Amino acid sequence: MDYDRLVSFIPAAKREMLSDKLVDVILASKNDEKMPSRLANTMLQYWQRDVLESESGMAVLLEAAITLEPEKAIGALNELQVRDAAELIKATLTS
């Protein structure tokens, strides 16, 4: 999945809300074992620097959310009307 391309579909004004929703999805997930430690550590480094809402931070959050809870990640994007990104994830996951 091209996470940088996914981020390009997200309007800057919606990043903060999406970041918040994705963090909720990630923290509430029961699929912890699916989270690669590389990705977890990267996410924590972004959080430590408080830059999860940056373009590269959003890419990390999307990767984590899609890895753990793909349906909920798509749901979060749809809730915020970021349909292009949601469709791209669906297409990639079903291909």
Place this chain on the structure above:
Amino acid sequence: MVKFGIEFVPRESYWKIMYYVIQAERGGFSNLWMTDHFINRNVYATLTTAAMFTNKITFGPGVTNPYMVNPVFTAQAIATLDELAPGRVVLGMGPGDKTTLDSVGVEMQKPLAAVQESIDIIRRMVSGETVAYQGEVFRTAGAKFVFKTRGRIPVYVGAQGPKMLALAGKIGDGVLINASHPKDVEYAVNCVKEGVTAAGKKYSEIDVAAYTSFSVHEDINKANKAAARAVAFIVAGSPPQLLERHEIDVKKAEEIKEALKANDWGRAFSGVTPEMISAFSVCGTPDTCIERIADLLKSGISQFVVGSPIGANVREAIKLVSEKIIPHFKA
């Protein structure tokens, strides 16, 4: 000014705990306490990770015990942590809980002596001494680290009973009072003061923390529901005199204990009454919690520890404490 601490139980993945730890540090908490139970992830591995992802919060096991891990290894662990996060490490030491020790066949012998001796050994090891020690419970014969330690690390004693509380006041740099209700904390502080006086110290020289079971939510029902789980276990483990102090029906407490033994969680948690939640937790909306913390401060505590469960949604609860509760007491 009161300090705020927060407790985490490393039963969740390290990355979830670390997310909350970073959030807590940013939100104004000054102390991080990590529980130490063998059933969860290792306390020192988790604290090492916390050291790497934080830069100002003070942290330590809250609490470890002298029975499961020999004091020389505890000294080694905290001295190593102190090298990684200089000046930010503290040690919480208590007698442990009998149920856990029984489950691994370890006898809780002479808890007062075990705690005092282990702290003696740890302090001397951490100070770089060669330790030859002959105690009632522990012995060492010239134990010494081959690496250079940074020196003294503050030791907090986790205590609940009067004798352990007095010992904590006598030997501790801090005390972790395992209680949430003003009546219990006031009683505990008086016991601590006895120990402080016996040692010829001043009460203001030690950091006395109320280590509470805490649950906050804007919706009181959600806060109560989250608290009930923790309170059920506290009620089940409380002696009758403590229950009576809070006018809690001992028979109801016994029913909860039986339900927990039978792994009947629904029955156990639904048996928790509002009186039990009030006695054994700080629970409610942010405003309710502020009132309760203010009451606890009157007892003379200098640190308030936000302990498990923290809230129905941990991230949201840390946010509420950081944005609504801590600023109230820092103003």
